[in-house]
Amino acid sequence: MRFKRTKALLVAAGLTLAVAACGEAGTGGSESVDVEVTENAAENFEDGTRMKELAESGEITIGVKYDQPGIGFKSAASDTPEGIDPEMGKILAASLGIAPEDITWKETISDNREPFLQSGEVDLVIASYSITDERRQIVGQAGPYYVTGQQLLVKKGSDIKSVDDIKGQEVCSVTGSTSLDNVEAKGANPRGFDTYSECRDQVLNGTVEAMTTDGAILLGYAAEDPEELEVVGEPFSEERYGVGYSKDYPEMCQWISDTLQESYDNGKWAEAFEATLGKSGVETPEPPALDPCKA
Amino acid sequence: MDDVFSNFDLVLKAFALTIELLVVSALTSLVLGTLLAAFRVGPISVLAKAGTLYVNLVRNTPLLMIFIFVFIAMPELELNIENFFVKGCLALTVYTSAFVCEAIRSGINSVSLGQAEASRAVGFTFVQSMRHVILPQALRAVVPPLASVLIALAKNTSVAAAFGLLEATARMRYFTNNNADARPEIFITFAIGYIIIVEVLSAGAIGLERRWKVAR
Numbered sequence: 164m165r166f167k168r169t170k171a172l173l174v175a176a177g178l179t180l181a182v183a184a185c186g187e188a189g190t191g192g193s194e195s196v197d198v199e200v201t202e203n204a205a206e207n208f209e210d211g212t213r214m215k216e217l218a219e220s221g222e223i224t225i226g227v228k229y230d231q232p233g234i235g236f237k238s239a240a241s242d243t244p245e246g247i248d249p250e251m252g253k254i255l256a257a258s259l260g261i262a263p264e265d266i267t268w269k270e271t272i273s274d275n276r277e278p279f280l281q282s283g284e285v286d287l288v289i290a291s292y293s294i295t296d297e298r299r300q301i302v303g304q305a306g307p308y309y310v311t312g313q314q315l316l317v318k319k320g321s322d323i324k325s326v327d328d329i330k331g332q333e334v335c336s337v338t339g340s341t342s343l344d345n346v347e348a349k350g351a352n353p354r355g356f357d358t359y360s361e362c363r364d365q366v367l368n369g370t371v372e373a374m375t376t377d378g379a380i381l382l383g384y385a386a387e388d389p390e391e392l393e394v395v396g397e398p399f400s401e402e403r404y405g406v407g408y409s410k411d412y413p414e415m416c417q418w419i420s421d422t423l424q425e426s427y428d429n430g431k432w433a434e435a436f437e438a439t440l441g442k443s444g445v446e447t448p449e450p451p452a453l454d455p456c457k458a
Numbered sequence: 459m460d461d462v463f464s465n466f467d468l469v470l471k472a473f474a475l476t477i478e479l480l481v482v483s484a485l486t487s488l489v490l491g492t493l494l495a496a497f498r499v500g501p502i503s504v505l506a507k508a509g510t511l512y513v514n515l516v517r518n519t520p521l522l523m524i525f526i527f528v529f530i531a532m533p534e535l536e537l538n539i540e541n542f543f544v545k546g547c548l549a550l551t552v553y554t555s556a557f558v559c560e561a562i563r564s565g566i567n568s569v570s571l572g573q574a575e576a577s578r579a580v581g582f583t584f585v586q587s588m589r590h591v592i593l594p595q596a597l598r599a600v601v602p603p604l605a606s607v608l609i610a611l612a613k614n615t616s617v618a619a620a621f622g623l624l625e626a627t628a629r630m631r632y633f634t635n636n637n638a639d640a641r642p643e644i645f646i647t648f649a650i651g652y653i654i655i656v657e658v659l660s661a662g663a664i665g666l667e668r669r670w671k672v673a674r
Contacts, residue, residue, distance in 0.1 A: 273635055274631065274634060274635065276638075277638040277641075278641075297636065297637055297638055297639060298638050300638075300639045301638055301639045302638075333542075333622075335622060338619050338620055338628045338631050338632075339628065339630075339631025339632045339634065339635045340632075340635060341635065341636065343632070344632060344636070353624055354542065354622030354623075355619065355620070355622060355623075355624065355628050355631075356620060356621065356622060357620035361530065361620075364530060365529075365530075365533075365622070368533040368534060368538070369533070369538075370529075370533050370538060370540075371622070
């Protein structure tokens, strides 16, 4: 009896170790751009600005998406999100003298981006956050740091070749998104799902004909499954991703714009693109021109 | 807010879908639920066990899981139903019928045993005694809990928003995404829609209760 118990204990210990090892294997290995963290960054900002406060505290909270491969994605096994949005966040934080490991990431979904900024839950929102006039009424948006457009993801060999073919077809995207609204206006049956991956599964199992959202996100999914999926048609909208900040701190706009411009000039932006969205095979585009900040 | 009022037809269309989901699922759940309750109190032990198993299985599963099963797992198992509306009603019916069954069973149990014995004594079969003696009395007792089940169903239709059905909640999310500056107002507008639906259900239940009140 005693022997049996010892054996069981050994097996249990072995299992625990194995499980722990699995956990280890998942982390690390993610490509990321090395950022140069500015030393004594607080001295670069005037007193009373939000940037100075953040630089002095050495902490920043950034809201990103967790479910968009290439843009902002966090796998169950990793501790930090990956994608062009988090990379932009690291570049911005570095100019405040905050190292990547000192950034607090917070998941934001489309619905809570403005409330999070207004309540100060996050300092910045970099979450495939298209710049629109409505949003600029209540929060600040600097940028754009990336311009993309809505496209269609279909099963290889589908009859849908461009946006003109979607009339009367089932097309899915995320519930409540502008993308879904656009295809509804073009005569498709809009099918909203909670996440992009659920929508992708519906395309794979043939329940819906196509998935639609920003081309950048679709390319990420097509790259994951190149045998079965492809992106078709020209972009039929323009989405300009910006960095969201609270209207209480209008001084942040100029700092964001300057830092983005610097990353365009010193090649960090291109590096960030190649390490994330570029992996699906698209060429690195020219960085987009920044909107001027209103004084 | 202007966006909501100038597109009010979209709001009405969305609530129409919510009501369609509610009515169709309510009817199918009432039928299936009553059948299950009859199984559970009936004399055939296989059916009684099957009814108990169904209720225990479904009632202990979150509605969202049932939706995920119908919309995501079933197509993988090649059991796909093409129509989204049918799939939505199926998920809601599977879930709600377990609660309907239990509400009706509680009503049946509230009818004293003497009633069933008396109807057997006069030679009624099980179906006859259910139909003419037990259920008419049970249904009276069952109106308040059934109303609660249906009110829950009315609100549960909102889960379909995340499964390709453009009902009220999905439409609300569309409006809040486009009009970040008017979120509270949009929430309130859609909440009023749900309140109206629930109030109609409650009023119906109160009406039935009055009509079926036993003269004591």
